[in-house]
Amino acid sequence: MNQTYDVIVVGLGAMGSAALYQLAKRGMHVLGIDQYEPPHTLGSTHGETRITRQANGEGAAYTPLALRSYELWREEEAITKQELLTITGGLIVEDRDGAAFHGQSGFVERTAKVASEYNIAHQVLDATGIHAHSPLLKLKGNEIGYYEPNAGLLRPERIVQTQIALARALGAQVHTNECVTHVDVSGAGQATVVTAQGRYKAAKVVLAAGPWIGDLLGSALARNFAVYRQVIYWFKADEIERFQQGHFPFLIWIAKKQEEFLSIFTVLNDSQPAVKLLTEEYVADTTPQTVNRAVAQAEISHMYNHFLANRVDGLRNECVQSAVCLYTNTADEHFVIDFHPQHPEIIVASPCSGHGFKHSAAIGEVIAQLATDGESQFDLSQFRFARLHQGQTHQKSEGKLEEKP
Ligand SMILES: Cc1cc2nc3c(=O)[nH]c(=O)nc-3n(C[C@H](O)[C@H](O)[C@H](O)COP(=O)(O)OP(=O)(O)OC[C@H]3O[C@@H](n4cnc5c(N)ncnc54)[C@H](O)[C@@H]3O)c2cc1C
Numbered sequence: 001m002n003q004t005y006d007v008i009v010v011g012l013g014a015m016g017s018a019a020l021y022q023l024a025k026r027g028m029h030v031l032g033i034d035q036y037e038p039p040h041t042l043g044s045t046h047g048e049t050r051i052t053r054q055a056n057g058e059g060a061a062y063t064p065l066a067l068r069s070y071e072l073w074r075e076e077e078a079i080t081k082q083e084l085l086t087i088t089g090g091l092i093v094e095d096r097d098g099a100a101f102h103g104q105s106g107f108v109e110r111t112a113k114v115a116s117e118y119n120i121a122h123q124v125l126d127a128t129g130i131h132a133h134s135p136l137l138k139l140k141g142n143e144i145g146y147y148e149p150n151a152g153l154l155r156p157e158r159i160v161q162t163q164i165a166l167a168r169a170l171g172a173q174v175h176t177n178e179c180v181t182h183v184d185v186s187g188a189g190q191a192t193v194v195t196a197q198g199r200y201k202a203a204k205v206v207l208a209a210g211p212w213i214g215d216l217l218g219s220a221l222a223r224n225f226a227v228y229r230q231v232i233y234w235f236k237a238d239e240i241e242r243f244q245q246g247h248f249p250f251l252i253w254i255a256k257k258q259e260e261f262l263s264i265f266t267v268l269n270d271s272q273p274a275v276k277l278l279t280e281e282y283v284a285d286t287t288p289q290t291v292n293r294a295v296a297q298a299e300i301s302h303m304y305n306h307f308l309a310n311r312v313d314g315l316r317n318e319c320v321q322s323a324v325c326l327y328t329n330t331a332d333e334h335f336v337i338d339f340h341p342q343h344p345e346i347i348v349a350s351p352c353s354g355h356g357f358k359h360s361a362a363i364g365e366v367i368a369q370l371a372t373d374g375e376s377q378f379d380l381s382q383f384r385f386a387r388l389h390q391g392q393t394h395q396k397s398e399g400k401l402e403e404k405p
Contacts, residue, residue, distance in 0.1 A: 003031075003198070003200050003201070004200075004201040004202065005029050005030055005031045005173075005200060005201070005202040006023075006028040006029045006030060006202060006203055006204070006371075007023050007028050007029075007030050007031075007202055007203065007204045007205070007206060007371045008030070008031045008032075008033065008191075008193050008200055008202040008204075008205045008206070009023070009030065009031070009032045009033070009205075009206045009208060010033055010180045010183070010193060010205065010206065010207050010208060010209055010216065011033075011034060011207065011208040011209040011210055011212070012032045012033075012034040012038045012160070012164055012174070012176075012208075013034075013038055013039075013043050013044065013045045013160060013208065013210050014044070014045045014156065014159070014160065014210075014352075014356065014357050014360040015208040015210075015349040015350075015351075015352070015356070015360050015363055015364065015367070016032060016034070016206065016208030016209075016349070017032070017038065017159070017160045017163035017164050017167070017364075018072075018163055018360045018361050018363060018364025018365075018367075019206050019208060019349060019363070019364040019367040019368060020032040020163065020164065020167040020172050020174075020364075021163040021164075021166050021167040021170075021172075021364060022364040022365045022367065022368035023167075023172070023367075023368045023371060023372075024166075024167040024168075024170035024171060024172040025170060025368070026368055026372055028368075028371070028372065029171075030167070030172045030173070031172070031173045031174075031175065031200055031202070032164070032167065032172060032173070032174045032175070033174075033175045033176075033178050033180055033193065033195065033200075034174075034175070034176050034177075034178070035177070035178065035179035035180070035212075036176065036177065037176045037177060038160050038161075038164065038176070039156065039157035039160040039161055041323065042288060043210040043211055043212075043288065043325075043326060044210050044211060044325060044326050044327070044328065044351055044356075045156045045157070045160055045210070045357065046156065046157060046323065046325060047156070047232045047276070047323050047325055048155070048156075048157070048265075048268075048271055048272075048276060049153040049154065049155065049156070049265050049268065049271070049276060050153065050154045050156050050357035050358065051090065051151070051152075051153060051154075051250055051252070051263070051265070051358065052066065052069070052070070052085065052151060052152055052153070052154050052357075052358035053066065053090055053092075053111070053148055053151040053358065054066055054067055054070065054115070054118070054120045054148060054150055054151065055111050055112075055114040055115035055118060055120045055122060055148060056111070056114060057101075057102075057104055057107045057108070057109075057110035057111035057113075057114060058102045058103070058104055058333075058334075058355060059104070059334065059382055060379070060382070061334075061378070061379050061380070061381070061382040061383065062359065063114055063118055063120075064362075064378055064379075065359040065362040065363065065366075065378060066358050066359055066362075067118070068361070068362035068365065068378075069358060069359055069360065069361035069362040070085065072361035072362060072364075072365065073085045073154070073159070073361050076159075076162055076163070076166065076361075079166065080162055080165075080166070082158065082162070083155070084154060084155055084158060084159050084162065085152055085153070085154050085155075086152050086153050086154075086155075086245060086268055087149075087150055087151070087152040088151070088152045088153055088245050088248075088249055088250055088266040088268075089133075089147065089148065089149050089150075089151060089152075089249035089250075090147070090148050090151030090152070090249050090250045090251075090252070091130065091133050091134055091145060091146070091147050091249045091250070091251050091252070092107065092108055092111060092145065092146040092147075092251075092252045092253075092254065093108075093130055093134075093137065093139075093143050093144075093145045093251065093252070093253045093254065094107060094108040094143060094144050094145070094253075094254040095140070095142070095143055095253075095254065095255050095256045096142045096143070096144075096256075097256060098254040098255060098256060099254060099255065099256060099257055099258040099260075099261070100258065101252070101254045101261070102333050102353070102354070102355050103332055103333035103334070107254055108124070108144050108145065108146045108254075109144075111146050112124045112146050115146075115148065120148065120150070121148070121149050121150060122146060122147060122148045122149075123146070123147045124144070124145070124146055125144065125145035125146070125147055126143075126144065126145070127139045127140075127141045127142065127143050127145075129145060129147075130143055130145040133145070133147055133249055134248065134249065134251060135313075136242060136243075136248070136312055136313045136314050137251070137253075137311065137312060137313075138310060138311050138312065138313060147249065151249070151250070152250075153250060153265060153266060153268060154357060154358065156357055159360075159361075163364070175195075175197070178195045178196070178197050178198075179195060179196065180193055180194065180195050180209075180216065181194050181195060181196065182194050182216070183205050183207070183216065183346060185343045185345055185346065187201070189203065189345065190202070190203060190345065191203075191204070191205045191343070191345040191346060193205055202345075203345065204345055204346075204347060204371040205345060205346050205347070206346075206347045206348075206349060206367055206371065207340075207346060207347070207348050207349065208349040208367075209351075210288075210326070210328065210351045211227045211287070211288045211326040211328045211351055212288055213225055213328065213348070213350065213351060214227075214287075217340075217348070221340075221341070221348075221385070224330055224331070224336070224385070224388045225328050225329070225330060225336075225350070225351070226285040226328070226329050227285055227286050227287055227288065227291075227326050227327070227328050227329075228281060228282050228283075228284075228285060228286065228326065228327045228328075228329065228354075229281065229286050229291050229292065229324055229326065230278060230279075230280065230281060230324070230325050230326065230327050230354070231278065231279075231281075231295050231299060231303075231322055231323070231324055231325075232276060232277075232278050232322060232323045232324075232325055233276070233277045233278065233295075233300065233303050233319050233321075233322050234272065234274035234275065234276050234277075234319065234320050234321040234322070235274060235275050235277060235304070235308065235315050235316060235317075235318060235319050235320070236273075236274055236275075236315070236316040236318040236319075236320055237267075237273075237274070237275050237314050237315055237316065238314045238315075238316060239314060240267060240273045240274075240275075242314055243264075243266065243267045243275045243314070244266065244267045244268075244269065245266050245267070245268055245269060248264075248266050248267070249266060250263070250264065250265050250266045251263060251264040253311070258280070258282070259279070259280075259281070260279075260307070261279055261280045262277065262278075262279055262307050262308075262311065263277065263278050263279075264276075264277050264312065265277070272320075272321070274320045274321065275315060277303070277307070277308070279303070279307060280327070280354065282329070286326075288326060291324065291326065292324070293324045294324075295322040295323075295324060299322075300319045300322065303319070304317045304319070326351075327351075327353065327354035328350070328351035328352070328353065328354075329353040329354065330350070330353055330388060331388060331389065332387070332388070333353045333354075333355075334353070334382050334383060334387075335350050335352045335353065335356060335359075335363075335382075335383045336348055336349075336350035336383055336384075336385060336388070337349055337350065337363060337366060337367070337370075337380055337383040338380065338383060338384050338385050339370070340385075341385050341386070347367055347370050347371060348385075349363060349367050350383075362378070366378050366380065
């Protein structure tokens with residue numbers, strides 16, 4: 001069976017669902033295909049919440065995407081009458097000589113500079129100011145901090161579901177539980193997406209396959225991406241209200257060593273009464289097919305003893321839930337949003353190195369612009385394939401393996 005579309009989007013997670021919606025909004029004849037039933041828990045877009053910040057110390061290209069994403073999600077909220085983005089305030093704390101975060105050192109200073117450039121409300125804090133925002137943190141006294149009152153938390157599962165529903169309402173076709181085996185680019189100016197169930201032709205194909213991206217790109221390009229297992233934990237608190245919205249801004253704590261990074265999420269009024277926490281691990285790369293999706297008791301104990309007991313007051317040594325999620329990183333931790341170097345029919349929307357969700361609504365718009373106009377109004381120079389040295393993958397942490405239980 002051969003069917004022809006303007007654009008086919010492969011993968012309907014954060015990036016793909018946003019792209020499908022934006023393409024449908026432009027009146028394109030679009031098909032979205034996913035191997036599962038999104039939102040699901042096997043990729044990179046689950047676990048209740050994602051942090052968003054308006055000022056991004058990650059690089060010049062990011063803040064316009066974050067700001068535009070705020071606008072787009074507010075539009076989606078207005079259409080669907082449900083909350084997707086909750087303003088909680090956000091705090092970034094950096095130990096003196098803190099490690100690089102998302103590939104950037106001096107992250108607090110960089111973020112504050114961007115906030116000033118874009119007129120984004122913020123405060124730069126010393127330890128006393130940090131304590132005033134987050135009295136539960138056990139500080140050494142030499143930390144610096146950045147507070148952004150309009151930062152907040154996004155609901156990833158609800159957003160994916162909403163974007164797919166909005167796209168469908170505008171005429172997009174959606175095939176779930178259908179795995180794309182490959183994309184055939186032998187036809188001039190056209191690509192054919194092949195699944196076990198059918199063959200579908202389109203002028204443009206968007207690959208938004210998250211941590212599976214390597215399976216569809218071929219080995220030469222796949223080498224640019226490394227997939228890492230991450231664990232999300234939910235711990236009980238003595239008094240949950242002290243971590244709830246209105247009392248506790250989300251926290252990004254950049255320690256001296258990269259492997260001591262800690263993030264604490266504000267408990268939203270409608271989420272479960274437990275505190276969501278995560279670290280970042282870059283010890284050994286993995287794949288979505290082979291990753292260990294079970295979380296061992298030893299990992300949970302390590303999380304409490306090593307990361308929480310000495311750094312945060314009010315958390316109990318009682319983990320009520322955990323989840324495994326996947327980061328997919330490039331060597332410089334920047335995104336890839338680009339045409340395939342050999343096949344202009346294919347647009348790659350990368351899994352975005354562990355900091356992509358906050359930009360995903362705007363990335364959907366960027367992809368729609370690339371597919372329809374061949375270029376985007378956003379500056380994508382930082383996200384081109386050409387900047388990557390072929391075969392160089394993300395630099396792993398040193399020594400973390402030995403520290404693990
Ligand atoms: C623990 C964790 C915490 C994070 N925290 C933040 C945060 O606070 N703020 C932030 O901005 N970002 C954060 N991120 C990053 C962000 O969540 C990701 O960048 C983003 O969700 C990636 O979305 P994606 O669409 O690329 O991948 P996914 O959502 O995984 O989607 C890929 C989709 O492609 C489908 N697919 C793959 N291969 C095929 C195929 N062959 N055929 C059909 N379908 C296919 C999959 O089934 C999947 O549905 C975090 C990530 C993790 C793991």
